[in-house]
Amino acid sequence: MFIDETTIKARAGDGGKGCVSFRREKYEPWGGPNGGDGAKGGDVILRGDDDTNNLIDFKYKPHWTGERGGHGLGKDCNGHEGKPAILRVPLGTVVYRLETGEFVTEILEDHQEFVLCKGGKGGFGNTHFKSSINRAPREAQPGLPGEAGNYRLELKSIADIGLVGFPNAGKSSLTNLITNARPKTAAYPFTTLHPQIGIIEYAKEYERLIMADVPGLIAGASENKGLGHRFLRHIERCALLLLIVDINGTDARDPREDYQHLLRELELYNPELLDKPRLLAANKMDEPAAKANLAKFKKRYPKAEIFPISCLTEVGLAPLKKELLKRVKRLRRAEKKSPARKS
Ligand SMILES: Nc1nc2c(ncn2[C@@H]2O[C@H](COP(=O)(O)OP(=O)(O)OP(=O)(O)O)[C@@H](O)[C@H]2O)c(=O)[nH]1
């Protein structure tokens, strides 16, 4: 099961209590105070983990608690610090406060850490309270409570390229051919039910790109038709969009209309998606009607950057792959020069 949104309850450990104790030894009748301090409670920490791309662990284990700090002991022994609860979240996880919807943080890098709830401070033992006028203090502090809260975790996958198209356009077929992911392909709509992340390897250039195959989009997706807009958040962070149309117009569809609907749905979801650079793959060029349709398409959209391909005969895939790398590298360079906050 693919989970890209879930809620959790986090609670850091409370601080340990300070201790009231006195030194008692033979021939030492007034040994003085020796109560140790309580220790800090364990934090609740989010840690970026490159090996996971799913929030499923948190669906089944929504409660996370840091360990309580150890209480202080006699003989000046301090308590042991509470163990933190570490939540290994996929890169691209965004955290919001559940009650207010307020943004808390986002985890974008492997091993990046964020303290979600801080453990409570431990209390001082009675040694801290001794003074010239109070040489046998009988007071010690309790530990402070750890922070707690309810949070919503949302995953916005991090990919270089987002693949967008109508159902059956051939998104998963292309993903199978050029990446290491193996999504199921079949001649019925909505074969792909959740995003699939694949890596495109460029052995000669020692480069790799990440591509996200998201479930098919249909006209009216913004009104919750089909799988709706639910999965579009996974292409929000992509540097480049690869739109794909069935240029054969299977099932009496018009590729020109498909393209227009795709752009419209992207705009309805988030107008900024239209500002992202995009390429268009015209798939199913092996089919008889494809050539004529492509000519009509080019006439209507003279500015679109079109790559005619066929996932069946594998024609046109090499130039497309090459262009994807060239584009993403260029975008990465531009990003380095003027880094913009990813959202
Ligand atoms: N003739 C022809 N058929 C193709 C080509 N590419 C894909 N198909 C077929 O089109 C159908 C749909 O392909 P998928 O890759 O599952 O399409 P999709 O875009 O992932 O569809 P959803 O997951 O439902 O959104 C399958 O039956 C494929 O065999 C192509 O280049 N030529």
Ligand SMILES: [Mg+2]
């Ligand atoms: Mg698919």
